[in-house]
Amino acid sequence: MYSTLTLAGHMNKRAEHSVVETTPAADIDYHYTVRVGASDWPQARVGGKADGLHRLVRHGFTVPRAFCILTDAFERVVARCVKHASSLDELRAQILEAPLPDGLFDEISARMDAIGAPLWAVRSSALEEDTLAHSFAGQQATVLEVETPEEVVQAVRHVWASLYDVQGLLYRNQLKVDLEPRPMAVVVQRMVSPSAAGVMFTQNPVTADPTRLVINAASGLGTTVVGGGAADTYYLEKKTGYVERHEVGSHGADSHGAEEGGVLDSAQLDELAACARRLDELFDHPQDVEWAYAPQSRAEAESGIRGKLFLLQARPITQFGEAQQPSVWTNVNVGEALPGVATPLTWSIIRNFSRRGFEQAFGSLGLTVPEDYELVGSFRGRVYLNLSQFMSVASAIPILSPDTLFEMAGGGGVDLVRGIYESKSPVKFLAKLPVTAVRVVASQLSMPVLAPMWGKYFEVRRDAFFQRDLSRLNHLEFSRQLDGVDSLFDRTGLVMLACSSNFLMSYVVMRELLKLWGGPKAAKSEKELVSALEVDSAAPGLDLLNLGRLARRSRRLRRVISNTPPADVLTELESLRGHDDVDVFMDELDRFRRRHGHRAPREAELATPRWREDTHFLFEVVRSYIRAPHLPTERELQRERERTRKLADQLVGRTFPVGLESVFRALLEFTRSNVKLREFMRARVVDSLDMYRRYFLECGRRLVLQDALRQPEDVFYLRYDELRDWLADVSTADDFATRVLVRRALHDSLAELADPPSTFVLEGSEIVDEDEYRKRRAPESSRSDNSLHRVDELHGLPGSAGKVTGRARVITDPNDDASIEPGEILVAPYTDVGWTPLFLTASGVVMGLGGPLSHSCIVAREYGIPTVVNAHGAVDTINTGDLITVDGDRGVVYIRERSF
16 A cells, blocks of 8 residues: 655655755756656656656645656666566666666756755656556665765666566566566655654545545654554544544554544644645545655754645555455366466467357357456466356356266365356246257267368378478568468367367266266266277377387397486487387387377476477386386287276166167267367367467577577567567567566466465455365354364375375476386376376376366276376375375375375
């Protein structure tokens, strides 16, 4: 609410000096500064704080004389400094040592001479600071008690550099505003020596009552008020100036209807109330005003005269607005698709696609997504789904209960969301049902034909793209290539979403029919019915397993892969070409990378190097295969798939009578076909993301040549729309380097923060963990600190059937560390398809996020690996080396023995 330091916050240590105001030097040509109150006020270049002071001066209020250093100077300095900075810390250091633009020092000296003050305050005035939307109070530096022009210059640099403080960027991210601060102007103002100082709100800042005003006041130093210390608070009726309540800050006593013994006397309170009324008449919005009573001379100060009222700052009160309803957010499912902190380029693409995807998915059911809905959002850089809004849209389907939806999505939040979403009437859905039903049936019948056809077309276009040398295209030809990548990504993604919708629809029908006819016991086996399908997502792990078998057969390969750092294995093997075993292995590796080179752990992130670029992860996994006491043969894997299918067949035969059995088997085959299509099309989507990566890296290379970026990989810290603008006009890249430094620093800082809860309630700006929210809503008598489960148990959801006991191996980023010993149980915050080769070494898998129908669980069931998903806090509770049991049938993890 308050600024970093009030100008009234320090006594004038040279108050005995008289103030001499002179006319500015006639021979100075002013380019970078302007006098506050000047008739030629350049509003677009002065920032909120300076503009607030200027308006006060123009309306006749008493304001300490000041001048403003325009944003032009800041922009010139930063443009020079950013060329020599590789990080935000370096940029701030460069700014602190930067030479001023020509003539600025002379302008500052002349302005100071004209005002003639002994002491100065140097304060930030960013373009977006002290506005109606945001005050950014306390986020930029203020330097007080500055004397000489040289000290002012250094203070100005300090204020400029404070704009790029990481904590300020995190603050901006929390406010959901643009991460890149707008340019900074600086106010240089004569300091006063106050007898009393404080803050006045021209309407009550808590109740928003426009007929009341609130005054905070402290004797002498104003830091007591702005620093949150003890200060007197007066609650006044604005129209009459009547003091309705006076809270004495020094000892906390209250008095009503009087101000006796307080910092301010009745005359001063009357004057401040009159000032508030006048501000109301002049400004459109209630104001937050800093003020001070200061003697005009040393004689006044010595005689105890409190002096004249000065206004030091005025800005709109920014805290008002409609209260937001609580909303439930989760990343239990979406967190698997894009885990961790996304780079700006990835987020800008995924966010837009997610919106279109939800609109299509709901549109296929005859539903619409309201324009103001934000179904996907970002918290601390992580992607979350708005369950409240999702359920508001889905609630129009009468047969689809929240419990069914949430269980398929991975559980979590179903009890929270009840009462925190708008229940829609099913009337419109039912009215459109005949058309919707035809559309759904048409999609179910056509997609098994259309998806494979589109997949083949996609692969032709993809191969042509990767065979093209983008560096040889001129700028116009190159920019047109993005249209083709966009079109391919959009259409492929929409086909994948149609396949996903078809799968979910058929799965829901299959699930409900199984539950209705077979009861709870049969329903527990539903996921096993869609196992052993030989899906596309399982192929990377199986093909890498084949490379492991080849390596185990050769002493030379075992020695090289086991004893060479994974990052250097490929180079070492290339040097051994000519040996039959090496040649066979390298040929198979080349085939693997041609087929799966677009894959990688965390493959939805464009900044992630793919297997065709970086083989570190691959050789880590192959090394674990070499160490394994036994690798399953293709025949063994095939027998396991046949056994799983036989068990599923027996379950169907036991559950349904002959007539209904045939219907259910047809539905089951349709569901199996849909899940295979979904996994097939998802691989094509990942392929198209790899196309984006290649294209944008070429953008980065060209921007480096343009001297707009330092390295091609910086491009991932730009947004899609910015790159589109650059392709249309290369001159828009002038500030790309600054944007990259700011966003990279924020990205790295967010990555160091703890993940928000996997499911939480957002109340205003407060993130409330789901367990804490339940406690708040529970009656006082029923609240208990006892946890629902013992400390040695973690409860999640069944992902893949089976039970196994082993030592835990906690891996948070397989790109950094993918070493796992045979028989260990993999414990991860999430997994995607790029992780799944590790499954074949692990004896079991535990995931903190994910749902039973996720891609990783589909693969785990293909491999027959017991898996528990949505085990909240798994990576924080379990340590590497702990002895744990994974019960994939019940969705429970037992911690048997601690490693320490």
